[in-house]
Amino acid sequence: MGDSKTKAKKPSKIKGLKAEFKKIIWPDKKTLGKQTVAVVSVTVILGAIISVVDALLTFGIDFLVR
Numbered sequence: 001m002g003d004s005k006t007k008a009k010k011p012s013k014i015k016g017l018k019a020e021f022k023k024i025i026w027p028d029k030k031t032l033g034k035q036t037v038a039v040v041s042v043t044v045i046l047g048a049i050i051s052v053v054d055a056l057l058t059f060g061i062d063f064l065v066r
């Protein structure tokens with residue numbers, strides 16, 4: 001009995017998933033390129049900031065310990 005309910009739910013889940021995929025608005029190549037550049041730029045900048053803060057903290061802690 002539990003199997004029939006599970007089997008009945010699967011087609012509706014797949015149908016719902018297909019309906020949701022049809023609602024997606026995929027970006028064009030130009031927009032995708034701009035967004036990719038933005039994400040990579042922000043990642044590099046934050047990585048640099050974290051590296052500088054880490055170096056300063058390491059230097060400060062080493063200075064205090066000596």
